[in-house]
Amino acid sequence: MKLPKRTVSDEVPTSSMADITFLLIIFFMVTNTFAATRGLDFAVPKEDKSTQTIEKQESVLLAVHPGGRFEADGRAIELDKILDYLRPKLERDPLKPVIIRPDPDASYGDMVRVFDVLRQGKDKGVEVRNISIPTQREIEQFWY
Amino acid sequence: MRLKARQKPNAVVPTASMADIVFLLIIFFVLTFNVDVDKAQVMLPKTGLRFEVPKKSAVISVTEAGQIRVSSGEETSTTVSGYEDVLAFAAEQVARDAEKAFILKADARVPYQTIDRILDSLKQARASTIYLLSDQETVEGAG
Numbered sequence: 001m002k003l004p005k006r007t008v009s010d011e012v013p014t015s016s017m018a019d020i021t022f023l024l025i026i027f028f029m030v031t032n033t034f035a036a037t038r039g040l041d042f043a044v045p046k047e048d049k050s051t052q053t054i055e056k057q058e059s060v061l062l063a064v065h066p067g068g069r070f071e072a073d074g075r076a077i078e079l080d081k082i083l084d085y086l087r088p089k090l091e092r093d094p095l096k097p098v099i100i101r102p103d104p105d106a107s108y109g110d111m112v113r114v115f116d117v118l119r120q121g122k123d124k125g126v127e128v129r130n131i132s133i134p135t136q137r138e139i140e141q142f143w144y
Numbered sequence: 145m146r147l148k149a150r151q152k153p154n155a156v157v158p159t160a161s162m163a164d165i166v167f168l169l170i171i172f173f174v175l176t177f178n179v180d181v182d183k184a185q186v187m188l189p190k191t192g193l194r195f196e197v198p199k200k201s202a203v204i205s206v207t208e209a210g211q212i213r214v215s216s217g218e219e220t221s222t223t224v225s226g227y228e229d230v231l232a233f234a235a236e237q238v239a240r241d242a243e244k245a246f247i248l249k250a251d252a253r254v255p256y257q258t259i260d261r262i263l264d265s266l267k268q269a270r271a272s273t274i275y276l277l278s279d280q281e282t283v284e285g286a287g
Contacts, residue, residue, distance in 0.1 A: 018159065021166035028173030038194035039247065039277040044267055064256070102256040108206075109252025111259070112189035112276055119193050135264035136257075 040115060042133070059132075060089060062118075064102035064110050082117050083126045090126060097130040104136070182221040182249060184213055189252040190281040197275045198245045202237045204230060204266075206250040210258055227261045234269035242272070249277040 062082065063071040070077050072085050089096055098118060102111040111133075118128045134142075184205040200217040207213075214233045215221035224230055237244045246266055250259055266274055 014163065015159075017163040018166055021163060021170060025166060025169050025173065028170065028177060031177075037197050038280075039197055039275040040191055040193060041195050042274045042276055044271055044274060102260075104255065104257035104260065106256045107252060108250050108254045108256050108259045109189040111256055112191060112252070112278060115276070116191040116193055116278075116281075133263070135260050135267060137264050138267075 040112065040119060042115075045132070059097035059099050060086060062098060062100050062114055064100065064106040064114055066103055066105045066107070068107070068110050070110075070114065079113060079117060082114070083121050083124055086118075086121070086128065087126050090128065094127070095130050097132055098128050099132045099134065101134070101139070181215040181217060181219065182213055184211070184221070184249065186249060186251040187253065188249070188277055188279045191276075191278040192281045194278055194280060195275070197247050197277070201245040201247045201275065202234070203247045203249055204233075204262060206248075206254050206258055206262065208251040208253050210254065212258075212262070227265050230262055231265040231268055234266050234271055238269050238271055242270075244271070245273045245275060246271050247275045247277050 061071075061073055063074075065071065070079055070082070072082060077085060086098065100111060100114050100118075102114075115131070115133070118131050121128045182203045182205045184207050186205060186207055202217050203213075203215045203221060205213045205221060212224050212230060213221040214224050214230065216237060224233065234246065237246070248259070248262065250262075263274070
């Protein structure tokens with residue numbers, strides 16, 4: 001009996017490759033999140049009572065009030081004028097502490113705006129080296 | 145004059161390069177793959193200066209409604225009931241890794257007193273670095 005000769009294809013079947021890879025893409029697209037992974041870093045000073053000797057008179061106090069109002073040493077100031085206000089003071093004393101003190105009812109966003117302005121000072125020729133954001137507990141503990 | 149025989153157009157769509165393109169897309173998604181440990185919807189504050197936060201940092205999120213969630217950066221965030229829990233969580237993270245970075249993912253509209261209490265908890269737990277998560281400030285939004 002003569003058997004029919006079977007020919008084996010020498011091609012690798014790749015037609016389903018695109019389907020598989022599309023499924024993988026769909027998986028990654030659904031599970032992937034373009035998460036916000038950037039922000040302003042804030043080095044926390046070590047809580048050491050001996051270093052908490054900043055005198056209010058020697059520092060610049062930036063107050064943040066509700067409604068996006070800002071004050072520098074008790075006088076109302078625009079956000080974009082803060083660096084101009086600090087420039088002469090920091091030229092005299094580059095290590096002058098700048099204290100951000102937001103009102104409890106001020107928005108967090110406004111506090112971050114002030115912090116961002118101070119951090120950007122380096123690029124604008126006014127490097128603020130000593131930024132402090134004391135918490136209410138620290139203020140009560142060390143200032144009063 | 146004898147005209148040339150009409151060429152029959154090939155009816156097959158060439159798909160050989162499809163897999164290559166799709167593989168490139170897969171490589172892109174694999175490289176950018178990032179599972180968000182905290183799904184809280186917040187309107188982040190906008191800043192001009194932004195730095196990349198370290199991977200696997202602990203996350204503390206605060207929504208506009210004041211709901212606080214924490215995550216060690218490796219598992220999905222869980223809701224905490226008060227600032228004492230934030231302090232306990234931060235202390236535990238710092239005890240495991242003294243250089244652990246913390247990400248504060250807070251809504252820009254949250255009253256500062258909430259943030260103040262959280263920052264205070266982190267300071268008491270002796271956290272070394274805190275990242276205030278933000279969105280990029282655009283030129284229109286700068287004013």
